[in-house]
Amino acid sequence: MKQIRLIALDLDGTVFNDQKEITPRTLAAIQAALQKGVAVLPATGRTVTGVPTQFTDIPGVRYALTSNGASVVDLQTHEKLVNLPFEASLAERAYDVVAPFGGILSIFIDGQSYTTRANAQTSLEMVPANLRKYFRTSRIEVEDMHRTLQDHKDEIEKFSMMYATEEIRDRAWQAVMQACPEVEITSSLERNMELNAPGVSKGPGLMALAKRLGLTREEVMAVGDSGNDHTMVEMAGLGVAMENATEEIKAVADVITADNNHDGVALAIEKYVL
Template structure:
């Protein structure tokens, strides 16, 4: 049996079912792994402040990989163990490009999410219904984003965009690729684009945390379902695709488990960890 000591779990479409719940079986599996001394952590595109307490309050859950790997924090001490931000000038350049293309923009800075008041007022309609409450309660609205970005230099973790349609998203994707070669572009939702600094992925964050804990790549497992999980599933010693995962994730995973509405995370932990 594999000696898995670090388990990274994506949230939406993975740990949470379509009702945004952690089922009793999945909760029991995470609890059992933590009780055995396995580090089980959320690995998400969200900020630390945006991770639901339903996960972070599980006894033994100590770490969180956030902003697609730009930050890993110790939830018990608040210490940032991994920090992989944008350079300030590149961050400003990306902001100016994204602002021109429309869509709902969120900028993740120092563990919090920011947008402009104008953007929040004009583009909330593109946010999926099951995420609108999350957006409204976690976004900090500011008037001058340039000033905010410069004030928080070396803390700018990620850009997240949701567009009105795929064509609008694809045009923005091409514009960022052309103007900022090397940046990490991923997607976790329909019509979504997420932008991280070059080399910054859930995979790089996972391996950095493993090194911090004195663990090898072979002792890591990652479970996910969508584009921003790709690097993490490739990087882990055991990469697990959810049954509801996109085709590209299923192709690169080592194994596939059940879907998020049928306790896929629990099945993977029970089989490969417990």
């Protein structure tokens, strides 16, 4: 196996334990990889402004894969190395499908996340308790989501929805599949649905960054636990599933490490990189 030179790490359920912390051992492993000259980046469904500073402030972390691969950013220069937004008419069509199902609808636009004031103030019970602070602090509140979409029609990176029940989420999922079959649909949390432009997901975004850096697939390692990690775990030269990962992710991974509360990321870096 070629030496790993690029490591993509999912955040929730992977790098972060259930208290949303990077443990000392995991931090030390990331730092050791960076000091060895390996590029280590967050690979997340969040916007670039929503990536926690406890990761991006680690000296040497230069890149961030965000919005499920719709945007890969150089954190030093702020250059978008990968930019794969929705085509405007498809974004409009997707919005028209998901809006009637309610829930908390957020639209990720050019590195920022937007939601309505009503969502931000009255629907937080739909968000898992350990993510409510992130939700409150990362959303820009607007009165009219549809107007916001129209004002930024060529900058839509992702739709993110949280629903009150799995049943509502599943009905919305089926509606999108029927009306917009070309859209990429994933989930990263219970009762969550995320939409990206056709062909856009973490895997292609990661491979585009690797190509930009002059690296081969065999030099890339990706670690994840949930549905939106599927393509990057599958496409990386070394795909690593967390022990707490879904069966879908474990099935496409090359190896399985410990869970996110027992330094699974550190164990994988120590074994396969250091």
